[in-house]
Amino acid sequence: MAGRENTLLQAHLECVRGDTVVTQLRVFVSVLDVNDNPPVFPFExxxxxxxxxxxxxxxxxxxxxxxxxxxxxxxxxxxxxxxxxxxxxxxxxxxxxxxxxxxxxxxxxxxxxxxxxxxxxxxxxxxxxxxxxxxxxxxxxxxxxxxxxxxxxxxxxxxxxxxxxxxxxxxxxxxxxPADLRPPWFLPCVYSDLYVCVQAQYYGAIPTGHKLPNPLILRPGPIYAVDGDTGINQRIIYSLMRGNEDGIFVIDADSGNLTMTKSVPSPKTFLLLVKGDQEDHARYSVTQVTVEAYNASESLPRFPASLYRGTVALGSALGTVVQDAAEPSLPLRVWAQDPEFPDLNSAITYRITNNSDFRMSGEAVLTAAPLTQLAVFYAEVEATNTVTSGTATTVVEIHVSEQEPTSTGTETTANTGSTAENNKPSISHAEDKRFSVVDMAALGGVLGALLLLALIALVTLIHKHYSSQFKCCSGKALSPAAAGDGDGPAGVRSILTKERRPEGGYKAVWFGEDIGAEADVVVLNTPASDTEGAGDEGSADEGSADEDAAAGPGGGPPDDAPGANSTYI
Structure with missing residues (x-):
């Protein structure tokens, strides 16, 4: 309570009787400290x-x-x-x-x-x-x-x-x-600890006899270095230290891009030492770039796929980009590469060799003519390396659909004609749940043939069961057709056949062999003289009775009967 300042207290006691001090006493009080205060830091x-x-x-x-x-x-x-x-x-x-x-x-x-x-x-x-x-x-x-x-x-x-x-x-x-403890690191690099990174070396190839206009493409990537001290991040300056005695190459001090100043006449391997220096010149690093120059006359570009599939909407305007059939939201990309000289990939050009309905624009396929029919077109794309003159080809299958391209669909093939240039057959194409005019026409023909078959079967049944009741009304035109036939019941010969019979006095309805195809109905008529001759082959009495019964006044045909040369069912 008194603190550390007063740890010992003194008290003076006096005993007084009247004005006389009887006795005096000194009292000393020692103040004992207790732990009643917490410690305090001078900061929070x-x-x-x-x-x-x-x-x-x-x-x-x-x-x-x-x-x-x-x-x-x-x-x-x-x-x-x-x-x-x-x-x-x-x-x-x-x-x-x-x-x-x-x-x-x-x-x-x-x-x-x-x-x-x-x-x-x-x-x-x-x-x-x-x-x-x-x-x-x-x-x-x-x-x-x-x-x-x-x-x-x-x-x-x-x-x-x-x-x-x-x-x-x-x-x-x-x-x-951060302190400047680490040199620049050429990427990609593998960290061995927080101070040392095993950095990359670079490799490339160039063709002899050609000066590449663009920066060299190197493996595993472009020449690139960063300050090892990311907190400082000094700018890196690039330079060639050794290996460029012929002056073939030049490096950009800021980007590190390596380009050619002239061509290499003969095969050779260049070992270039590239220096990456911090802008303050406090630290630097060196890496090696290996460039091989060799003959590229036999180097050919290659397409990753032998067949590409695309889709485009019917009626698309000229210059419409063909979309990728597998990814309809993306344009179809047809591209090739030179595996030996990746630097030459930018020198590859593309063209369509056999189809005037489409054209190439870089690696994209565009429409070059109005697309007026549902079809599947095939186009050959040729890739040419303008440096080495090597070529390669691939095929593009392009579906023309009625609506916007979708990732799913059905295809119906038919020989619908040819393109203006290569006379290749096209294939009709219909999207899901939609039918083309050809489909509807085929369906109508089949239904019509089935309806006609049903009508003929009905007539046949009526003829078999009620032929005796209609003899009086059939006239001479019916007699030859109803003449005795050993094959039919009750001596009645059917008028339905699959064979054309040229003999006189026979009327028939003929169908093609393929009933499912379009019906080929032929009615064979005979002149009146033939009909009469055919009628004579039957019983004369029966024929006379029939003619008398069917004749109208004056012995002629009935007023509502067809003419002698008419045929009806």
Whole structure:
């Protein structure tokens, strides 16, 4: 209560009788300290910038800046460093449990942990003595040690969650400042650790006798380097150090693109050393580029596929791009490449050789004529390497549909004609749930033939069952057809046949052999003289009776009967 300033108090006591002092007494009061004040850090959050190249075992933050203050006498403070950022405790630690100085334990890595956060905790331990605690043996009457702190962390706060708690907590934030520790790295590279990256070497091929107009295409990628210290990220400057004695190549200082200044007359292998230098010239790296020059006369381009499939809507305007049948939202891409000289891929041109309805625009297929029919067209695409003169061909199958291209559909093939140029047959095409004019016409023909068959069958049945009732009405025209036939029942010969019979006196309806096809109905008529002759072949009496019964007044045919040369069913 009196604090550390007044730990001993003196009181003067006098005993007085009247005006006479009988006795005097001095009283000395010793003020004993108790742990009634918590420790206090001089900050809540402390941010410290630490250079990445700080040496190991260096004290990053001194003890004087981190220690807490306690107003109680003889208190011992114990500190704990707790990591908030995972893995941070492997880089920093406290010098001691009672000394909160922060030191570096291993090299920093900006690329790994650019920021680290810790919680710094402090607790109070009161010295133990038999006077303060009769249970404490005399040998423990000493200031708090690590063992005391572990057994009884707080003498005046027996439980950690007691209120008030004589503990305190502060936050440390360490910001790693990048340092120039790493040279430039040519990509792609494989990291061996945070400081060394095994960088790439580059390979390329060029044809002899040709100067390539574009930058060389290299494997595994273009020449490209980055500053190994990503936090600094210095600009990289490229240059050729060795291997370009003939002056064949030149490298762009900013992009690293390698181009040719002239052609190589004969096969040769170039080993070029490329330097990547930081803009501040503090660090640099070197890599090797191998360029092989050899004869390309036998190098031919190649198409990845032998058949490409595309689709385009009926009635599309000229110059419409043909879409990919597998991915209707994407244009069809027909392309080839030179496996030996990838640099020459940009020199490959394309054209359609046998179909004037379509044309090439780069790697895209466009319509070159109005598309007025549902069909499937085939076009041959030729790829030519303008440098080596090598060629390759492939085939494009283009479906012309009635609606916007879809990924699914049905195809019906028929020989519908030919294109204007190559006289190739086209194939009619109908989308799902839609029918073309040809389909409807074929369906109508089949239905018509079936209807005609049904009518003829009905007439046949009527003729077989009611022929005797119609003889009186049939006239002479019916007699030959109803003449005796050993094959038919009751001597009646059917008028239905699949054979044409040219003999006179016979009337028949003839059908083609394929009933499912379009019906070919032929009615064979005979002149009146033939009919009469045929009638004479039957019974004269029967024929006369029939003629008399059928004759009208005057012996002629009935008024409503057809003429002599008429045929009816």
């Amino acid at each position: 959050v402390k941010v410290e910038k630490v250079p990445e190249d700080t040496k190991v075992n260096t004290t990053v933050i001194p003890e004087s800046e981190l220690e807490a203050q306690d107003q109680d006498k003889d208190d011992t403070l114990f500190y704990t460093l707790q990591e908030v950022t995972p893995g941070a405790s492997s880089f920093f630690s406290l010098v001691g449990v009672n000394r909160p100085a922060l030191q570096l334990d291993q090299p920093l890595a900006f690329n790994r942990l650019p920021n680290m956060t810790f919680h710094l905790l402090v607790r109070v331990c009161k010295p133990l003595s038999p006077e303060a605690d009769p249970q404490v043996p005399s040998e423990r009457a000493r200031p708090c040690s690590r063992a005391d702190w572990g057994a009884r962390p707080l003498q005046d706060t027996q439980e950690e969650d007691a209120v008030p708690s004589h503990t305190a907590q502060a936050t440390l934030v360490l910001e790693v400042q």
